[in-house]
Amino acid sequence: MLSGKKATRYAIALFLIISLNFFIPRSMPGDPLTNLLGEDISLTASSVQELRERMGLDRPLSQQFLDYWHDILRFDLGYSFHLHRNVSDLIYDRMKWTLLLSLPAMVMGAILGTLLGARAGWKSSALRRTQTGFIMAIYCAPPYFISLIALYLLSYKQGLFPLKGFYSTGSALDIAHHLFLPSAMMTLFSLSRNYMIMKGSVLQEKGSLYATFARAKGLYDEQILFRHVFKNALLPIITLLALDFGFILSGALFIEIVFSMNGMGSLIYDALLSRDYPVLQGSFLIITIMVVSANLLADLLYSYLDPRVRWQ
Amino acid sequence: MAGIKPGSGPCAMSECFCGDGKDVRGMEKECDRPYHCPYGGILFRKVSIIGLVLFSSFLLAAIFSSFLSPCDPWDRFEPYLPPGQDHILGTNDLGQDILSELIYGSRVSLIVGFGAALMATTIGSSIGLLAGYFKGMADEILMGITDIFLMIPQIPLIIVLAAFLRPSFWLIALLMGSLWWTSTARVVRSKALQIREMGYVQSKRSLGFSHLHIIVSDVLPNLSQLVMPKFLLSIASAMIAESSISFLGLGDPSMKSWGMMINFAFSRGGFINGYWWWYMAPGLCITIFVLSIVLIGSFLEERDESIMGQQ
Amino acid sequence: MNRHLPSSSYFRPLLCIDEMYVSFDTSLGRVKAAQNICLELHERETLAIVGETGCGKSVIASAILQLLPSNASVKGKAIFLGRDLLSLGEREMADIRGQEIAIIFQNPSLSLNPIMKVAEQVAEPLQIHRRLPRHRAISKAEDMLSRFKLGDKASPVMYPFQLSGGMNQRVMIATSMILSPKILIADEPSKGLDQSLARQVMKELAGIKDEIGASLLLITHDLLLAKEVSDRIAVMYCGEIVEAGSSAEIFDEPLHPYTKALLNCLPEMGFKPIPGSSPSMIDPPEGCRFYPRCRERLDRCLLSPKMIKVESDDGDREVRCWLY
Numbered sequence: 013m014l015s016g017k018k019a020t021r022y023a024i025a026l027f028l029i030i031s032l033n034f035f036i037p038r039s040m041p042g043d044p045l046t047n048l049l050g051e052d053i054s055l056t057a058s059s060v061q062e063l064r065e066r067m068g069l070d071r072p073l074s075q076q077f078l079d080y081w082h083d084i085l086r087f088d089l090g091y092s093f094h095l096h097r098n099v100s101d102l103i104y105d106r107m108k109w110t111l112l113l114s115l116p117a118m119v120m121g122a123i124l125g126t127l128l129g130a131r132a133g134w135k136s137s138a139l140r141r142t143q144t145g146f147i148m149a150i151y152c153a154p155p156y157f158i159s160l161i162a163l164y165l166l167s168y169k170q171g172l173f174p175l176k177g178f179y180s181t182g183s184a185l186d187i188a189h190h191l192f193l194p195s196a197m198m199t200l201f202s203l204s205r206n207y208m209i210m211k212g213s214v215l216q217e218k219g220s221l222y223a224t225f226a227r228a229k230g231l232y233d234e235q236i237l238f239r240h241v242f243k244n245a246l247l248p249i250i251t252l253l254a255l256d257f258g259f260i261l262s263g264a265l266f267i268e269i270v271f272s273m274n275g276m277g278s279l280i281y282d283a284l285l286s287r288d289y290p291v292l293q294g295s296f297l298i299i300t301i302m303v304v305s306a307n308l309l310a311d312l313l314y315s316y317l318d319p320r321v322r323w324q
Numbered sequence: 325m326a327g328i329k330p331g332s333g334p335c336a337m338s339e340c341f342c343g344d345g346k347d348v349r350g351m352e353k354e355c356d357r358p359y360h361c362p363y364g365g366i367l368f369r370k371v372s373i374i375g376l377v378l379f380s381s382f383l384l385a386a387i388f389s390s391f392l393s394p395c396d397p398w399d400r401f402e403p404y405l406p407p408g409q410d411h412i413l414g415t416n417d418l419g420q421d422i423l424s425e426l427i428y429g430s431r432v433s434l435i436v437g438f439g440a441a442l443m444a445t446t447i448g449s450s451i452g453l454l455a456g457y458f459k460g461m462a463d464e465i466l467m468g469i470t471d472i473f474l475m476i477p478q479i480p481l482i483i484v485l486a487a488f489l490r491p492s493f494w495l496i497a498l499l500m501g502s503l504w505w506t507s508t509a510r511v512v513r514s515k516a517l518q519i520r521e522m523g524y525v526q527s528k529r530s531l532g533f534s535h536l537h538i539i540v541s542d543v544l545p546n547l548s549q550l551v552m553p554k555f556l557l558s559i560a561s562a563m564i565a566e567s568s569i570s571f572l573g574l575g576d577p578s579m580k581s582w583g584m585m586i587n588f589a590f591s592r593g594g595f596i597n598g599y600w601w602w603y604m605a606p607g608l609c610i611t612i613f614v615l616s617i618v619l620i621g622s623f624l625e626e627r628d629e630s631i632m633g634q635q
Numbered sequence: 636m637n638r639h640l641p642s643s644s645y646f647r648p649l650l651c652i653d654e655m656y657v658s659f660d661t662s663l664g665r666v667k668a669a670q671n672i673c674l675e676l677h678e679r680e681t682l683a684i685v686g687e688t689g690c691g692k693s694v695i696a697s698a699i700l701q702l703l704p705s706n707a708s709v710k711g712k713a714i715f716l717g718r719d720l721l722s723l724g725e726r727e728m729a730d731i732r733g734q735e736i737a738i739i740f741q742n743p744s745l746s747l748n749p750i751m752k753v754a755e756q757v758a759e760p761l762q763i764h765r766r767l768p769r770h771r772a773i774s775k776a777e778d779m780l781s782r783f784k785l786g787d788k789a790s791p792v793m794y795p796f797q798l799s800g801g802m803n804q805r806v807m808i809a810t811s812m813i814l815s816p817k818i819l820i821a822d823e824p825s826k827g828l829d830q831s832l833a834r835q836v837m838k839e840l841a842g843i844k845d846e847i848g849a850s851l852l853l854i855t856h857d858l859l860l861a862k863e864v865s866d867r868i869a870v871m872y873c874g875e876i877v878e879a880g881s882s883a884e885i886f887d888e889p890l891h892p893y894t895k896a897l898l899n900c901l902p903e904m905g906f907k908p909i910p911g912s913s914p915s916m917i918d919p920p921e922g923c924r925f926y927p928r929c930r931e932r933l934d935r936c937l938l939s940p941k942m943i944k945v946e947s948d949d950g951d952r953e954v955r956c957w958l959y
């Protein structure tokens with residue numbers, strides 16, 4: 013399914029990015045120990061020495077590199093001295109919430125965005141132009157800014173939704189109430205990106221001869237779009253949409269911060285404020301792995317869906 | 325990393341900016357079915373003129389900040405004033421005039437955006453040029469690198485690096501510039517591949533002209549049209565990212581960019597207390613500026629494509 | 636291969652194109668792709684439109700079915716069974732397309748949906764117009780495909796990219812014939828195929844056309860093919876029809892200087908190319924459009940000639956030239 017060349021590229025990408033994570037704290041200005049542990053941690057001189065040994069900083073770099081990989085493969089991402097927990101546990105706890113917020117929203121955004129975008133690219137009308145203008149404004153605004161506006165108008169002014177957090181009582185209904193506005197923002201954000209991509213692709217694709225031939229067969233208007241053009245327009249952009257996954261996920265982090273939700277975004281935000289480097293690096297690593305996997309998945313999906321690739 | 329179709333034919337896609345410098349296509353285009361169409365609908369052109377007007381007014385504001393702003397952005401007046409007569413856009417927690425902050429902020433934001441975009445475009449064009457012109461091994465390696473860069477989640481990486489480096493604005497621009505050249509590299513490469521195969525370039529090569537001469541006199545001039553919209557769209561990406569990073573408090577506190585203003589409003593209680601004017605104005609500025617760039621950039625791309633369509 | 640018919644004019648006209656004008660707005664100017672086109676297509680006959688590439692043949696074909704892009708403007712009438720096709724709405728056209736009038740385009744490989752199985756594409760008209768359920772439509776489509784020797788087990792589940800150009804051409808023909816339309820418009824069905832394959836595809840096409848009793852509007856730049864297959868021929872030059880008549884008469888006794896020149900291009904007539912090149916359609920020559928290249932030109936050729944009837948055995952010979 014996946015050609016050898018591509019598989020190698022994915023492997024190399026993953027290897028390089030994870031290795032980058034090893035070199036960042038060791039090459040940045042300042043004491044590598046601080047860079048590895050985080051700042052503002054009060055340590056006595058003896059414990060500094062002890063920690064330095066425990067982190068292996070007295071060993072040669074190559075040995076450290078091997079140890080680092082060894083740890084990674086055991087899902088050991090280090091220890092947060094600020095939060096007094098293993099980074100992998102922390103991320104595991106927070107990631108659940110982030111995924112709850114972002115995955116359904118991203119799926120919704122992808123479905124709605126491609127459908128609406130396809131129709132907007134197919135035929136323009138006053139209504140669709142207004143819709144495109146609106147979506148384009150969202151597309152051009154930073155996601156956190158739109159969330160701020162929505163939060164101000166709907167929660168602060170109207171009191172329709174809670175101002176912060178994932179839950180207050182913890183019942184399913186309560187969680188849904190809390191999740192609604194941020195999820196809607198996330199959906200809108202992901203929708204706007206899918207919309208613009210799909211619209212462009214349909215605009216290009218609808219000029220193809222096979223679309224005209226479908227019309228000549230007697231298909232009417234959107235029958236042509238949905239029976240022929242849609243899939244052809246979607247295929248070449250599957251990988252493009254996957255590349256966008258990283259950006260949309262980053263958007264989720266910002267939306268969480270605005271809504272003060274305890275997911276990855278807030279974890280990263282707090283880690284930034286306290287310079288908790290292990291948490292920052294661990295989060296970056298996990299996000300990277302997710303993005304690379306999403307791309308891999310999209311590639312597989314593409315080669316499955318496109319008969320021209322499948323039958324090669 | 326599978327085949328992303330290059331723009332083909334007159335009604336081809338146009339690529340639009342994407343918050344982290346990757347390709348996203350999709351702009352207004354009123355045309356149907358095969359053959360070339362008279363470019364841009366009238367509507368489309370009108371909209372891009374609006375884009376141009378907005379863009380130039382921001383540019384003027386950035387250049388002539390000191391003449392245009394009513395007062396010094398660091399001067400203090402009464403805090404938390406809502407928009408009114410004395411201060412058209414109100415004041416912040418320190419009593420600083422928001423309009424003046426905005427006008428000075430445009431300078432910072434635009435410099436970061438232009439700087440990053442300039443760097444990204446230079447790197448992207450060089451890599452794409454080398455890969456496309458020399459083909460073979462160079463192409464394989466450079467495009468492999470491009471594909472890898474394409475997959476790095478860039479905003480998280482910048483966050484991590486910025487946390488270690490406590491950056492100045494220059495550094496942020498540098499970081500963004502060194503990450504966002506990928507889409508430029510791709511389009512430049514495919515164009516360079518095309519030009520390389522053209523008759524007159526082939527014959528020049530067989531006549532023994534040096535590569536450098538051919539690149540400078542034949543390849544580069546043909547690229548400028550292609551690179552200009554990419555450059556504009558990179559500015560848009562950079563501005564969005566700069567504002568996001570500043571929003572996290574990773575910006576340079578001694579310089580007020582639009583993103584920094586929103587960050588202050590959010591972290592110093594402007595939001596909780598309902599001082600909407602504090603973050604609304606900079607947020608709208610970012611949005612409108614990015615919008616204007618996207619409109620102009622995609623107009624340029626459309627135009628190129630319809631010119632190519634007629635050749 | 637309607638040679639057994641005494642003359643096509645025994646049958647009533649099915650499609651009458653009357654003073655049709657087609658032009659395109661482009662950024663370079665207005666392309667006048669078809670001017671003052673008058674044609675009649677009779678029941679069961681084969682009418683061929685011949686002319687050099689770029690003279691506007693395909694434009695006529697697409698205009699009849701309202702398939703031109705949005706930068707085109709079409710004037711005139713095309714009366715089919717009492718209705719003017721050029722003024723019908725898109726919904727009514729959709730009912731006619733594929734069912735009453737079918738068309739095959741000149742580029743079969745690009746006209747088929749690249750990611751849809753061939754059999755499904757052939758079955759589509761049945762689903763759209765006859766509302767047959769999917770599996771029945773597909774099994775009928777497979778029957779149809781097997782008539783075109785594409786029935787061996789593998790073909791119907793294949794995709795267009797797995798088939799050769801000739802096979803794709805047959806898939807197109809099968810698609811357009813599956814609803815037994817009254818008119819089939821075939822745009823360059825022999826293009827891109829080698830001689831013998833082209834003849835064979837043409838034979839199959841003519842066979843099925845006779846079987847369902849359809850009329851064929853054949854568009855081609857291949858004069859010999861037109862001579863072999865068609866009852867009548869219309870010769871086109873630079874957006875205008877310059878001569879029309881039964882195919883035997885056109886070949887035996889060409890009237891218009893352009894037709895004569897075209898026949899002289901044929902290998903068996905000595906392969907003498909026409910001097911000069913085709914004029915621009917954005918601003919065509921004044922008067923007769925063939926004037927700049929014509930060997931027999933007169934002064935009054937600088938005025939536009941009218942289509943005039945000429946005496947002939949079949950009675951419907953016409954030419955646009957001042958010599959007659």
Ligand SMILES: Nc1ncnc2c1ncn2[C@@H]1O[C@H](COP(=O)(O)OP(=O)(O)O)[C@@H](O)[C@H]1O
Pocket residue numbers: 358359360659660661666668686687688689690691692693694695704706707916
């Ligand atoms: N959509 C269009 N826009 C502009 N010009 C067109 C369009 N379609 C066809 N033309 C022009 O019309 C003329 C006739 O084209 P066509 O009918 O395809 O020629 P042919 O006789 O080879 O089939 C050509 O000069 C072509 O450039």
Ligand SMILES: [Mg+2]
Pocket residue numbers: 689692693694741822823
């Ligand atoms: Mg043609």
